[in-house]
Amino acid sequence: MKHLISIEVNGRPYEVAVKPSLTLVNLLRDELRLIGTKKGCGLGDCGACTVLLDGKPVNSCLVLAVEADGRSVQTIEGLSKGEELHPIQRAFVEKGAIQCGYCTPGMIMRTKALLDENPEPDHEEIVRALNGNLCRCTGYTKIFESVEAASHYLRGETPPEIEYQPQKSAMDLSVVGKRLAKKDAPDKATGRAIYTDDIMLPNMIYGKLLLSTVPHALIKRIDTSRAKALPGVHAVLTGADVPDITWGTSPPRYDENILAQKKVRYVGDPIAAVAADDEETCYEALKLIDVEYEELPSVFDPMAAMADGAPRLFDDKYENNINTRVDHHFGDIDRGFAEADYVREERFVGNRTYQNPMEPHCSIAEWDREGRVTVHTSTQVVHYVHHQLARIFGLPLGSIRIIMTNVGGGFGAKAATSPLEILSIILAKQTGRPVKMRYTRKEMYLYNRGRHKQYIDLKIGVKNDGTITAVKQKVVLEGGAYSSFGIVTTYYAGSMLPTLYKMPNYKYDGFRVNTNLPPSGAFRGHGCPHPRFAFESLLSMIADDIGMDHIDIRLKNAMEPETHTINDLDIHSCEFTSCLETVKRKSGWAEKKGKLPPGRGIGIGCGGFVSGAGYPIYRSQFPHSNAIVKVLEDGSKAVLLTGEADIGQGSDTVLAQAAAEAMGISFDRMSVISADSDITPIGFGAYSSRVTLMGGNASKMAGDDVRTQLFEIASEMLGVGPERLVAKENRIFDCENSEKFIPWEKAAAEFFSKKGPLVGTGYYSPPEGLGGSYKGAAVGTSPAYSFSAAVCEVEVDLETGKVNVLNFWDASDCGTAINPMAVEGQVEGAIVMGMSETLFEDQRFDANGRLVNPDLHNYLIATSSDAPAIESTIVDSYEPNGPFGAKEIGEGSTLPVLGALANAIADATGVRIRELPITPEKILNALREKKNGGS
Amino acid sequence: MYIPDFQFHRPATVQDACRLLTESEDAAPLAGGTDLLVEMKQGGRRHRDIVSLRAIPQLRAIEADERALFIGAGVTHNDVKASPAVREIFPAIADAAATIGTDQIRNVGTIGGNLCTGASCSDMAPILIALGAEVEISGIGSTRVLPLEEFFVSHRATRLQRGELMTNIIVRRHGDARVSWYEKFGMRNAAAISVASAAVTLTVDAGICSEARIVIGAVAPTPKFSAGASSALTGQPIASMTEGSPLLEQAGAAAAADSLPIDDLRGSSDYRRTVIQVLTKRAVLRALERLPR
């Protein structure tokens, strides 16, 4: 029976009849269509759904709508007055507190409650107030700054300006190198930004997947008749009803079925799909599908899976379940180790972590009468999804339109086609209606594609002076049931080690092994964080063994500019040494190292990454990035059309900055349309940290093209040869006499009047022939490499083993930072995510391969109360291959974190934990062992 | 992830609520819902009738007289935390409430819900048991009061019977000479379920601890009064309860010996035993710091 309730939302009274089981968040979103309030978990753990109920912050996913009867609710939509942002929103926008924006409405509402109650909170109060709102992107740092700034604004004061020393390479630039607020931030701050789940198409129905409940089995029989008979159900599909084609991420390893064909390989493998009027009916229908399994023996441990006689996941391929095998040897390690004065070998073990973007995946498909399908989806890689769907359905690209909405974070979780995209298309075709499919948090974990857990045997040989003579690494990657990105992951786990330190001899053996667990994939830093953690740990252990300072041993071996590495990668710009020296100075290393009291420690870790993969995922001659700039007819604005994906990292803004700089117009004249396959030219999307360099080059080229065309007209108007013209800050002038100028828009309007549309185009592909000729040489190639160093200081409770991360000092060589504020945001986010992975995160399975912590209650990620103070520096650098000298920051910034933290913990405790996550319990056990005379 | 449908009731009195709960074959009271709705969403529970306690003002009152503090079962954690009466008379109760979940959870989650869930990791139970709290339980036409310590049967099982509601938590005053502390250990700095916890109440008379009550949480099927640790300190001079002192070590070891921890995601039984010793010792020291000088 429905209940009639009266509720006041943002000052407006509503009378609504609600089902008692309806939650407040669903009332707001689905019935009142106030979609600013987000849902990240549905279980009270993330705070994305925070609204104020009678002025107090609550999780609206855990409040029944009937319980809000007679009460007042404030949501993000009620905050701004017309077009004018509320001071909190303004602060969040200006200070760079918004990346993907999915946590933002909840975060802002929580801030509102805080400042209503306490107009002048101190830092500690701010940190505490926000610890019920998880943010996976920002590392909280800029959010704290924003709350402080907001409290200033609300008290009628101006918050203190941030001091920022521009890089040398950006000194003469007008738009590039500026700390500009992101284009999308105001929409995200006001709850206006549309994410896929916010879209409700007319006549839309919902789809859901039936997932395997057993880890390994043959499907004997599926009976869907009861499900089909349920009122409200429109379609029920099994493997027999969908194309019998394998798909995946890397073409040599397409091994997933759309829906299980006879066999399931992990708890979570999709078996059937239903479409119904609403999700609740879908769930009811799923319960009515009878599946008869014939269970097979399963294997969860990669070592056991490799053994002869172990159960096989695939009968026809991957012998001994070895899905990818890499065998690389550069130089001669036997000679290298023979030349070493000191050699040490250790085993390190990583953890199975999950990206946990705050926004759950969602896809909506709709066919039109002309036989075209439009898909709205939360993806990082519009083009790869487009390509894969075209391949699966045997359609040309032109018959499918992919529109990326705002994406609430990805970190690799959304870097490939998902079953939601495929099946929403099929269900929409079957039913003739738009179909929305979305994951719950638990289903996200089951789809997974998180970090491969790696078992690493690492051996390093050094001279007495610390010079590395040889490195040998063997890695076993636990891959889960399917390949996903795994082949690439396996190569990356080896190929990136030689980019950071010079190593004359190097051997890498990689084994990716299938197990009956959810598939692992590409997670920020793709394959590299665990080997980097191992390497940074072992290097510091060796430094201790040979009596050398940890930073000195790194300086000794640090990569230099214009180096051709032992594995045939070409490094151009490299300011690694400068990064090391910066963090040494800023952290007070010399005063602290070895001098801190027991329980306190300091450690260093380093990293670096590709600025975009040198080769695409599937063989393609298309340029990797493309851009179109269309100038408005009156010259007042320019629109950048780009296929690249802004998943919160800020690429729309950064690419617009590159184009604006090239054209000579100010940033406020730019607008951006991105990632809509009908409108924007192909971009390979947000993976391998490629967007700034590649998309930036394409956008700059399109801007250059516009400027060149415009100069022809301007030259006529000014009577000055085009070679003497300069465009800057909305003027076109004679470089020899800057008083001789015309406004940019005037020239543009004149252009249109004379020649029609002013459109510029640009494209970018990495230089040809990157990399060596050995098998797998393509992985690790890139036009440019980033470098970074981080020092971490911790406090460890020696009685409980609990780690408190106090500080991080980071220095990054990302080339020219096109938007320094966005760079800092990436670094801060990576530090907190990296520390969270190092200390807390681990997917755990029971004896039947069932994930026991598929939520944010038992799988913990860092809250605001766990985040350290972060000071990051962008060092002077210029990359010849990058737009205005820019490289990457997004993924590389994760890499130094794990090692730095592990080294700091070792320094604080005197014990070395080689297995992630570094839990209090492991620390305590190691301390006990040491006390009892162990190592 | 959907809450299964139910009939919703919102009685205005305890008696009406008890009647509804008795008459239905399958009803559950709803306080803040932070436990109940999560379990229902996850498919662990469904009910034909849900009886909201929101409209019963009596459950939401905090009162104090010269004998005792009375906290209504429906008072939220944040209201407990902010209550001047609680902070003045039993600050450790306010401290414990502040350790629960997040602000969003504390604004709806209630003290009664926390106890009635009967979780061994409850953050309110240990300190309340240490303070000797009693709970008032009402049924149709009946009211009984029992020590909270006896309320818990095992993990997620309590002495509540069908048709009954917890209505009040009663904590008797003991004069100024009693100090308390709640020490919680979680896996991260906020919003963490207890791996282990220790609550301590010490009655101090002329430098002697005339009564110690130590309760350990999350290390046994229910929050547990540690007889060993309590008797170790009872009758001892507080001067000998210093950091690293044999007496404290003994109390810590006794608390560990009284625990019956399990291995789970949050830690092994071994680890929990180690941590409970540390927490017990710390809680004693911190409680002593509360003694008026």
Ligand SMILES: Cc1cc2nc3c(=O)[nH]c(=O)nc-3n(C[C@H](O)[C@H](O)[C@H](O)COP(=O)(O)OP(=O)(O)OC[C@H]3O[C@@H](n4cnc5c(N)ncnc54)[C@H](O)[C@@H]3O)c2cc1C
């Ligand atoms: C994200 C999150 C974090 C959490 N963190 C913590 C934490 O740190 N520490 C902790 O201890 N708990 C924690 N919890 C658990 C929960 O929030 C608390 O136990 C809370 O106090 C429960 O109160 P409630 O009012 O929400 O109970 P409800 O969910 O409404 O009820 C809980 C149970 O008690 C019954 N009940 C409620 N009131 C009465 C009554 N008066 N008489 C009889 N039966 C009643 C209900 O029928 C139900 O079975 C957390 C929960 C979430 C979702």
Ligand code: FES
């Ligand atoms: S959606 Fe409500 S707390 Fe996560």
Ligand code: FES
């Ligand atoms: S900006 Fe906070 S989750 Fe993305």
